[in-house]
Amino acid sequence: xxxxxxxxxxxxxxxxxxxxxxxxxxxxxxxxxxxxxxxxxxxxxxxxxxxxxxxxxxxxxxxxxxxxxxxxxxxxxxxxxxxxxxxxxxxxxxxxxxxxxxxxxxxxxxxxxxxxxxxxxxxxxxxxxxxxxxxxxxxxxxxxxxxxxxxxxxxxxxxxxxxxxxxxxxxxxxxxxxxxxxxxxxxxxxxxxxxxxxxxxxxxxxxxxxxxxxxxxxxxxxxxxxxxxxxxxxxxxxxxxxxxxxxxxxxxxxxxxxxxxxxxxxxxxxxxxxxxxxxxxxxxxxxxxxxxxxxxxxxxxxxxxxxxxxxxxxxxxxxxxxxxxxxxxxxxxxxxxxxxxxxxxxxxxxxxxxxxxxxxxxxxxxxxxxxxxxxxxxxxxxxxxxxxxxxxxxxxxxxxxxxxxxxxxxxxxxxxxxx
Amino acid sequence: xxxxxxxxxxxxxxxxxxxxxxxxxxxxxxxxxxxxxxxxxxxxxxxxxxxxxxxxxxxxxxxxxxxxxxxxxxxxxxxxxxxxxxxxxxxxxxxxxxxxxxxxxxxxxxxxxxxxxxxxxxxxxxxxxxxxxxxxxxxxxxxxxxxxxxxxxxxxxxxxxxxxxxxxxxxxxxxxxxxxxxxxxxxxxxxxxxxxxxxxxxxxxxxxxxxxxxxxxxxxxxxxxxxxxxxxxxxxxxxxxxxxxxxxxxxxxxxxxxxxxxxxxxxxxxxxxxxxxxxxxxxxxxxxxxxxxxxxxxxxxxxxxxxxxxxxxxxxxxxxxxxxxxxxxxxxxxxxxxxxxxxxxxxxxxxxxxxxxxxxxxxxxxxxxxxxxxxxxxxxxxxxxxxxxxxxxxxxxxxxxxxxxxxxxxxxxxxxxxxxxxxxxxxxxxxxxxxxxxxxxxxxxxxxxxxxxxxxxxxxxxxxxxxxxxxx
Numbered sequence: 001x002x003x004x005x006x007x008x009x010x011x012x013x014x015x016x017x018x019x020x021x022x023x024x025x026x027x028x029x030x031x032x033x034x035x036x037x038x039x040x041x042x043x044x045x046x047x048x049x050x051x052x053x054x055x056x057x058x059x060x061x062x063x064x065x066x067x068x069x070x071x072x073x074x075x076x077x078x079x080x081x082x083x084x085x086x087x088x089x090x091x092x093x094x095x096x097x098x099x100x101x102x103x104x105x106x107x108x109x110x111x112x113x114x115x116x117x118x119x120x121x122x123x124x125x126x127x128x129x130x131x132x133x134x135x136x137x138x139x140x141x142x143x144x145x146x147x148x149x150x151x152x153x154x155x156x157x158x159x160x161x162x163x164x165x166x167x168x169x170x171x172x173x174x175x176x177x178x179x180x181x182x183x184x185x186x187x188x189x190x191x192x193x194x195x196x197x198x199x200x201x202x203x204x205x206x207x208x209x210x211x212x213x214x215x216x217x218x219x220x221x222x223x224x225x226x227x228x229x230x231x232x233x234x235x236x237x238x239x240x241x242x243x244x245x246x247x248x249x250x251x252x253x254x255x256x257x258x259x260x261x262x263x264x265x266x267x268x269x270x271x272x273x274x275x276x277x278x279x280x281x282x283x284x285x286x287x288x289x290x291x292x293x294x295x296x297x298x299x300x301x302x303x304x305x306x307x308x309x310x311x312x313x314x315x316x317x318x319x320x321x322x323x324x325x326x327x328x329x330x331x332x333x334x335x336x337x338x339x340x341x342x343x344x345x346x347x348x349x350x351x352x353x354x355x356x357x358x359x360x361x362x363x364x365x366x367x368x369x370x371x372x373x374x375x376x377x378x379x380x381x382x383x384x385x386x387x388x389x390x391x392x393x394x395x396x397x398x399x400x401x402x403x404x405x406x407x408x409x410x411x412x413x414x415x416x417x418x419x
Numbered sequence: 420x421x422x423x424x425x426x427x428x429x430x431x432x433x434x435x436x437x438x439x440x441x442x443x444x445x446x447x448x449x450x451x452x453x454x455x456x457x458x459x460x461x462x463x464x465x466x467x468x469x470x471x472x473x474x475x476x477x478x479x480x481x482x483x484x485x486x487x488x489x490x491x492x493x494x495x496x497x498x499x500x501x502x503x504x505x506x507x508x509x510x511x512x513x514x515x516x517x518x519x520x521x522x523x524x525x526x527x528x529x530x531x532x533x534x535x536x537x538x539x540x541x542x543x544x545x546x547x548x549x550x551x552x553x554x555x556x557x558x559x560x561x562x563x564x565x566x567x568x569x570x571x572x573x574x575x576x577x578x579x580x581x582x583x584x585x586x587x588x589x590x591x592x593x594x595x596x597x598x599x600x601x602x603x604x605x606x607x608x609x610x611x612x613x614x615x616x617x618x619x620x621x622x623x624x625x626x627x628x629x630x631x632x633x634x635x636x637x638x639x640x641x642x643x644x645x646x647x648x649x650x651x652x653x654x655x656x657x658x659x660x661x662x663x664x665x666x667x668x669x670x671x672x673x674x675x676x677x678x679x680x681x682x683x684x685x686x687x688x689x690x691x692x693x694x695x696x697x698x699x700x701x702x703x704x705x706x707x708x709x710x711x712x713x714x715x716x717x718x719x720x721x722x723x724x725x726x727x728x729x730x731x732x733x734x735x736x737x738x739x740x741x742x743x744x745x746x747x748x749x750x751x752x753x754x755x756x757x758x759x760x761x762x763x764x765x766x767x768x769x770x771x772x773x774x775x776x777x778x779x780x781x782x783x784x785x786x787x788x789x790x791x792x793x794x795x796x797x798x799x800x801x802x803x804x805x806x807x808x809x810x811x812x813x814x815x816x817x818x819x820x821x822x823x824x825x826x827x828x829x830x831x832x833x834x835x836x837x838x839x840x841x842x843x844x845x846x847x848x849x850x851x852x853x854x855x856x857x858x859x860x861x862x863x864x865x866x867x868x869x870x871x872x873x874x875x876x877x878x879x880x881x882x883x884x885x886x887x888x889x890x891x
Contacts, residue, residue, distance in 0.1 A: 133615070134625050136789055170800070178779045178786065194801030199777070202804050228745050231795055232803070232886035239800035244640055261755070294612045295600045344608025377438040381630055 065292030069337035069354025110313030127353030127386025158186020170238035249277035329361030353386035437846030444541025470540035478886035523564030529768025552790035606660035750778035830868035
């Protein structure tokens with residue numbers, strides 16, 4: 001099986017399969033661009049992306065499972081915290097002191113260095129009204145940006161694609177996960193998902209027959225019963241095109257040094273290579289799993305913090321080398337924080353508000369938002385109350401970084417953060 | 420008994436028979452399809468529903484019957500002796516045990532996949548897969564093979580009986596007790612993990628309980644724990660909160676069983692289960708009428724799963740054109756269905772397992788307590804590429820198919836070959852577009868009576884490396 005896709009085969013596939021199928025009139029414009037590009041590539045043998053060279057890039061990293069915000073950004077000398085966490089509160093002793101009464105978990109020395117370097121902003125107490133403590137529902141709320149009482153299914157990134165990226169290539173969004181994130185869902189169906197670029201290849205035998213199955217995918221709107229087939233055909237087509245772009249880009253770049261050999265380390269290493277290679281991707285979605293620490297949290301959370309901090313340090317060192325620290329911005333969030341009081345299994349149950357991290361970009365680094373009170377009377381069912389709505393964070397990133405109209409995308413005007 | 424609209428006998432066709440075989444099992448073999456086609460819908464459904472649920476406990480892989488304790492502590496040691504060993508020795512023993520567990524889990528995957536391909540009771544396997552996704556428990560956290568396979572056997576034994584008993588069995592299942600932390604929960608600080616998922620994912624669905632219900636259910640469930648050396652359920656009264664709990668409008672000194680029966684009294688419980696069954700076996704679109712039909716059957720039968728499944732498979736909406744061939748095959752379905760279609764004599768268990776793992780469905784290790792999302796979530800740019808590569812590997816494998824099996828009545832002309840091949844691979848004639856494409860492919864090959872293995876492989880790849888082959 002060939003892992004180096006052959007450009008000639010692609011051309012044959014695109015021409016005979018799609019254009020040859022008398023469907024040229026209904027071609028999405030990214031395919032036009034792809035055809036033009038392939039033509040150009042044939043003569044110059046150097047692939048230039050027609051767009052996206054300098055466009056801002058946003059990376060979304062979800063700490064999946066509900067990160068314990070209080071043991072990540074630790075309140076120092078806080079009696080309420082100490083009372084609520086007789087065992088897990090032991091992390092306070094070795095915390096890396098920031099300003100005020102806050103310290104990072106001892107394994108976040110990587111993030112601490114980025115903070116000192118002015119590359120990291122922390123927004124405290126981020127959540128939403130009527131917090132939902134189900135992983136799946138709360139993830140859905142964060143991904144759609146809709147109120148807890150409403151069930152919208154389109155993602156906020158999907159709406160951004162629809163608003164700002166029409167006609168662009170499918171890899172405008174890349175998710176390095178097993179399944180497409182709900183955040184990408186939307187009318188324009190941009191965004192491709194893969195776990196491992198080495199497995200994301202097609203061999204020639206498939207290409208030759210791709211035409212017949214692909215054709216109608218771009219055609220008329222189909223009845224509902226054909227929806228899964230339409231979706232499969234669409235993915236088939238997107239996959240062929242994006243797989244080429246991806247492997248072309250990887251061919252042009254080398255693996256940068258210094259990334260830890262963890263899953264997050266490898267994911268961020270890949271993203272840094274795709275950015276260096278000029279991939280036209282605007283939004284990357286990544287997920288670090290394992291944060292649902294109901295029992296014996298101490299050791300597992302420490303390992304997660306180590307993985308997170310070290311990978312961030314390596315990534316932003318590489319961004320500095322690429323001079324991309326302003327063009328690239330990253331939001332690190334979790335679907336919820338955890339209960340203030342530890343449970344009886346030396347773990348913590350599902351909670352509500354928690355801090356988010358914003359790295360890179362042009363914003364003002366440092367501490368933002370208000371640290372919620374941990375006093376028992378100020379808690380709602382044992383959880384901290386949010387002081388900043390996560391949609392304010394989205395609005396800030398959309399307006400300030402992506403230069404996109406946030407109210408059209410979020411369905412309402414949210415106050416931006418001053419950062 | 421509730422009357423449900425069923426498919427009339429006269430409408431029963433080969434397409435319907437294949438649809439039933441694909442959903443209640445892993446697709447028909449050619450001879451099975453011909454048999455099902457000649458039955459009535461009732462007979463065909465009865466063929467799938469009738470199997471002895473208790474026999475599989477004797478048919479697990481050999482390692483399962485070795486000293487149970489050895490699956491937890493190496494060499495049958497008790498805890499006290501183990502703790503006294505030098506650190507280095509303990510580490511080595513633990514590593515050895517981990518290797519053993521990984522090997523056993525791989526063997527369990529292969530064992531199960533081979534059963535899916537070969538079993539005379541396909542619904543037993545399909546339903547077990549449903550419960551594995553519904554009560555999703557992962558070896559990633561349980562970290563031992565024995566309780567994972569033991570849970571699988573429980574799904575087989577209880578999976579087609581009473582749902583109430585199944586929920587109780589799962590709540591006391593060692594793998595589940597460990598996976599959702601109830602084994603460690605205690606009256607001083609109850610762990611809410613199991614209580615929450617019991618209601619959110621297993622019985623009612625999000626939004627049909629309050630946070631107070633969760634806290635009180637967690638208190639009631641304290642004391643349901645396990646014996647970690649024998650891998651058995653154990654009631655630990657000193658962990659149990661004996662106080663009064665208020666739960667869903669009732670109050671009393673409830674324990675786990677009380678909580679389960681109060682939950683199942685809610686009308687929502689039968690609706691929720693009806694929806695889940697329909698989504699898995701029929702379609703992600705759930706018509707209101709179907710939910711009410713199936714949930715009535717559940718309520719009137721005291722949650723009898725066999726009656727609910729019978730109603731589902733006979734329901735006329737199950738045979739609606741929006742349901743037939745609109746389900747995206749999960750990796751397990753894709754791989755087993757392909758092996759059954761190829762009719763290979765020896766299904767390659769380990770290779771099937773490897774393929775499923777690559778495509779994102781690792782048996783005994785679902786990605787979260789929610790199980791596998793299914794449907795469109797299976798398909799990404801890269802999993803689609805991998806599906807084509809894997810189909811190619813399985814088709815090209817030595818002994819994967821026999822050329823003389825394809826046209827038993829003698830080689831037909833090209834058009835008839837296409838009709839028979841579509842019947843075998845898609846169980847459906849498909850549309851003009853697909854027919855024209857295949858005719859074009861066949862026109863470029865010698866006539867079917869001259870095909871050798873190489874020509875068969877070319878043709879088979881054209882059939883399976885297709886969006887259409889991802890559907891069932």
